[in-house]
Amino acid sequence: MLLAVLFANTDGNILIERFHGVPAEERLHWRSFLVKLGAENLRGARSEELFVASHKSVYIIYTMLGDVCIYVVGKDEYDELALTEVINVIISSVKDACRKTPTERLFLDKYGKVCLSLDEIVWKGMLENTDKSRIRRLIRLKPPTDF
Structure with a gap:
């Protein structure tokens, strides 16, 4: 299961977060852990350079995309390899929505x-x-035609 997808700026402020199957009392722990992990390891990292970590039997893939840090957390069948596919799709969609590698301002302009x-x-x-x-068609809120 994918436990979390978080987007944060370089200062550690959360821009978007999605938790699945994580109790509310544990979410603060995950937020602070991921931001601290990114602050320690993403300084000077190239855009789209992937980093891997594990914590409490879960896997974490994270990267920088312009001024935005992206974290994906998974467990069980979502190991490092599966999370790499997930984060690559997310990176591609964010770049597509922003039309280029996003700055924090551009990311927030394209938030929706x-x-x-x-x-x-x-x-x-x-x-x-x-x-x-398919994702591009679906976010236009039109029904897909390729069934």
Whole structure:
């Protein structure tokens, strides 16, 4: 299951967060842990360079995309390899929504599109869509025609 997808700025402020199957009392722990992990390891990292970590039997993949840090947390069947696929789809969708590598301002300007894309990619803790063109059609809120 995908436990969390978080977007944060370089100062550690959470921009978007999606938790699945994580109790409310544990969410603060995960937020602070992920932001601290990113602050320690993402300084000077290249854009889209992937980092891997594990904590409490879960896997974490994280990266920088412009001025935005992206964290994906999974467990069980969502190991490092599966999370790499998830984060690559998320990166592609964010770049597509922003039309380029986002700055924090551009990311927040396209907040609605990014949220819609994220909802189409991850649904109830499972990877739902990976096809970029299908995600693009779905976020326009038009029904898909390729059944």
